[in-house]
Amino acid sequence: MENKIPAYLVKPVADQKDLSETKGPRLAFLDKTILNSARAAKAIYVQAENSTVQSVIQKINPHIKLISLIYFLFIISIANRIEAQAVITAFIFSLYVLAKLKVFEVYKRTFLLAFIFGFVIVLPASLNLVTPGRIILNIMTFNKPSHFLIYTIPQNIGFTDDGFKVVLLIFLRILNSVSFGMLIVFTTSFPLFVKSFKILGVPDTFLMIITLAYKYIFILSRTIEETYFAFKSRLLGNIKNEKIREVISGRIFFIFKKSMRFYENTYNAMVSRAYQGKIILHSQKKLSYHDFVALFIIVVSGICIIYFL
Amino acid sequence: MEEIISLKNINYSYYGKIPALKNINLSVKKGEMVAIIGLNGSGKSTLLHIINALILPDSGEFLFSGNPVTEKSVNNKTYGLQLRQTMGFIFQNPEIQLFCPTVFDELLFAPLQLSLPVETAVDRAEKTLSFLDIEYLKDRPVYMLSGGEKKKVAIASVLTMNPEILLIDEPLSSLDPKTQTFFIDLLLELNHAGKTLIFTTHHLDLVDHLQPRVAVLSDEHTIQKTGTASEILNDEEFLISVNLIHEHVHKHENGEHKHFHSHYVFHKH
Numbered sequence: 001m002e003n004k005i006p007a008y009l010v011k012p013v014a015d016q017k018d019l020s021e022t023k024g025p026r027l028a029f030l031d032k033t034i035l036n037s038a039r040a041a042k043a044i045y046v047q048a049e050n051s052t053v054q055s056v057i058q059k060i061n062p063h064i065k066l067i068s069l070i071y072f073l074f075i076i077s078i079a080n081r082i083e084a085q086a087v088i089t090a091f092i093f094s095l096y097v098l099a100k101l102k103v104f105e106v107y108k109r110t111f112l113l114a115f116i117f118g119f120v121i122v123l124p125a126s127l128n129l130v131t132p133g134r135i136i137l138n139i140m141t142f143n144k145p146s147h148f149l150i151y152t153i154p155q156n157i158g159f160t161d162d163g164f165k166v167v168l169l170i171f172l173r174i175l176n177s178v179s180f181g182m183l184i185v186f187t188t189s190f191p192l193f194v195k196s197f198k199i200l201g202v203p204d205t206f207l208m209i210i211t212l213a214y215k216y217i218f219i220l221s222r223t224i225e226e227t228y229f230a231f232k233s234r235l236l237g238n239i240k241n242e243k244i245r246e247v248i249s250g251r252i253f254f255i256f257k258k259s260m261r262f263y264e265n266t267y268n269a270m271v272s273r274a275y276q277g278k279i280i281l282h283s284q285k286k287l288s289y290h291d292f293v294a295l296f297i298i299v300v301s302g303i304c305i306i307y308f309l
Numbered sequence: 310m311e312e313i314i315s316l317k318n319i320n321y322s323y324y325g326k327i328p329a330l331k332n333i334n335l336s337v338k339k340g341e342m343v344a345i346i347g348l349n350g351s352g353k354s355t356l357l358h359i360i361n362a363l364i365l366p367d368s369g370e371f372l373f374s375g376n377p378v379t380e381k382s383v384n385n386k387t388y389g390l391q392l393r394q395t396m397g398f399i400f401q402n403p404e405i406q407l408f409c410p411t412v413f414d415e416l417l418f419a420p421l422q423l424s425l426p427v428e429t430a431v432d433r434a435e436k437t438l439s440f441l442d443i444e445y446l447k448d449r450p451v452y453m454l455s456g457g458e459k460k461k462v463a464i465a466s467v468l469t470m471n472p473e474i475l476l477i478d479e480p481l482s483s484l485d486p487k488t489q490t491f492f493i494d495l496l497l498e499l500n501h502a503g504k505t506l507i508f509t510t511h512h513l514d515l516v517d518h519l520q521p522r523v524a525v526l527s528d529e530h531t532i533q534k535t536g537t538a539s540e541i542l543n544d545e546e547f548l549i550s551v552n553l554i555h556e557h558v559h560k561h562e563n564g565e566h567k568h569f570h571s572h573y574v575f576h577k578h
Contacts, residue, residue: 191410191450211410215452219404265405268363273470274393274422276386281409282417282427 047186057099057187061291062196068298069184075302076176082165084309085172091301092179099187106186110179118174119167126163129153133160190214195281204281212266219262220255227251310338312375313474313505314360319369321355329355331530333369339473342496342506344516344538347526348552353509354401356526357476360507361398394423397472401479403463407451412443412462415451419470433469441465441495457488464495475499477508481515493518513553517542527551 060068072088079085096103128135138158146153184193194210319333330352337343345353358364359371362383371378373392382388397419400406409415416437420430438444441461446454454462460483467475480496481489496519500506510516516523520538525547527533533551534541541547548554558567 189411189448189450191414192448195410195414207410208408212408215408215450218452262405265400265402266408268358269398269400269406270408272361272363272393272396272398273419273466274390276389276422280421282414282421282430 047190055098055100055187056290056294057095057183059290060187060294061287062188062192063199064287064291064295065184065188065193066196066199067295069181071298071302072180073177075305076173076180079173079305079309080169081309082169082172084305085169085176087305087309088176089172089179091305092176092183095183096179099183101183101186106182107179110175110182113178114171114175118171122167122170126159126167128156128158128160128163131160131163131166133162135159136161136164198281204279207281208279216259216262220259223255223258227255310340312336313339313373314507315370315372315375316359317370317372319356319359319366319371321352321359321364321366325367328530330359330366333532335524335532335535337474337505337507340500340503340505342500342519342521343508344519344521344523345507345509345526346511346513346516346523346541346553347509348511348528351526351528352530353511353526354478357398357478357507357509361396361476362392363398390423393419394470395472396474396476397467397470399463399467399475399477399480401482403456403459406463406466407454407459410450412446412449412451412454412465413438415462415466416469418466423470430469433471434465437465437468440468456483457485460484460488460492464492472504474505474507477506479510480508481510481512511553513542513548525551525553 076085076088079088093103096106125131127139135156135158138156140157142153142155142157145155191211191214194207194214197207198204314335314337316333316335319330320328321330322328333356335343335356345356347353355364359366362371362373362378365371365378365380365383373395376382378392383392407415409418413434416434417430420433421427425433435444438447441464443458443461443465446458446462451459451462477496480492484492493515496506496508500519506521508521516538522535523538523541524535525533525541528551534544534547536544545554556567558565
């Protein structure tokens with residue numbers, strides 16, 4: 001049989017240029033970006049997987065979950081006692097256990113957020129400069145108090161017990177709000193949760209746009225990751241960062257064009273299925289006995305927390 | 310049988326520069342099954358887009374049930390809805406066709422746009438899920454489906470409109486053999502139920518399985534020949550001329566040889 005294979009293709013790899021001394025391309029900055037993008041895709045997977053676990057929490061209708069979220073955020077914001085917030089924390093934790101979620105994984109993130117926004121940022125507010133009271137931790141002592149216009153710097157500067165209570169209250173509020181929000185997100189299919197906003201009067205078209213955006217983030221993350229791997233698999237030798245940037249900007253343009261094409265085709269698919277400018281979405285399934293029980297428990301728990309604590 | 314689609318001297322080009330279809334003449338009767346075959350880039354998908362009035366030809370006449378399809382008629386709300394209701398388009402890439410929050414919403418989308426009562430829409434969606442054996446996907450977000458599942462949902466989302474005509478772009482693309490068999494059976498079943506099927510393919514084996522009337526698009530973007538499946542498939546010389554079968558190397562145990570064949574139909578030694 002006639003062989004038309006170019007000569008270089010039958011040459012052994014060992015005969016080609018030795019690349020052992022060549023420095024590899026510097027892609028650390030890219031790796032980081034791509035890994036973050038891949039992480040976004042993975043997060044969507046994890047969220048979808050969690051929402052399909054069959055437990056009492058996952059089974060609750062997304063409408064009830066949305067109402068519960070709004071109601072509970074209200075309860076958290078008006079509960080002014082640390083004891084009340086602590087009870088709410090315990091209550092939310094028990095819901096996590098019921099939902100069979102990876103409690104440690106979720107709380108790790110929640111605590112980090114609560115620590116930054118509820119502790120580090122508000123900690124200065126517990127100083128006697130801001131919140132007067134009995135100092136329980138002295139951090140600085142001057143010879144005498146100083147006065148400047150309407151401000152007074154006291155002789156001793158330190159954290160007050162009232163200040164600490166305020167910080168702890170804010171920390172718990174943030175912890176509870178974030179963890180309850182995460183509980184809802186992790187136990188509800190995102191598209192169904194978005195659809196539940198229908199009860200708040202959000203137009204169907206807007207809900208569809210959010211759903212599509214979510215879908216595109218997922219598709220785009222995967223495309224970016226795959227494009228990057230294809231790119232990396234063909235990169236050898238010491239390539240200048242400038243060249244890499246040039247290639248990447250070309251790839252970004254390609255992905256942008258691809259998204260445009262995707263959007264046009266999706267629009268055609270909508271038109272072919274009778275879309276004429278106004279989207280009509282179906283409301284979700286009817287509420288079950290289970291949903292009413294869940295709503296009752298949430299409402300009664302909220303009232304008890306406010307009334308008794 | 311009543312003529313439902315008639316294309317006369319249709320021409321279409323992309324951006325007025327790249328020709329996609331040239332002087333296309335094709336008519337389809339009610340209840341018929343028609344395959345548009347040709348190589349990649351011959352204009353098969355573009356022709357389906359024109360039949361679905363998603364794009365309009367540069368010149369020529371397109372009649373649907375005897376009425377001309379023009380920009381004006383398509384933009385007429387009542388006529389536009391009638392047209393959409395009658396024709397269902399299943400795209401080659403199901404990814405672009407699935408845009409709703411969940412599978413069930415996909416199936417409800419078209420009936421709700423067509424202002425059908427919610428109960429009817431829900432009933433249709435549930436029956437279609439059961440017909441295609443995909444009830445377990447009902448509440449699944451569409452981006453979490455496999456390729457075969459996406460294709461099934463794409464078909465289901467069109468079937469809930471109960472269209473008279475089904476336009477299917479490359480029905481077997483990216484499907485595993487088992488799912489391909491499922492679709493072949495489904496297409497036959499739908500055709501037996503009275504649906505008009507127009508599909509594009511470059512798989513001659515699919516044409517052999519379904520025995521539709523065939524229109525062959527050439528590399529020059531024109532319809533080279535129309536005829537029954539056996540007329541087209543047995544005209545080996547013609548299929549070679551339009552590059553649908555070609556000479557290729559072949560291995561048998563220890564020996565290799567080369568001859569014209571398409572894997573399923575013309576495997577002659």
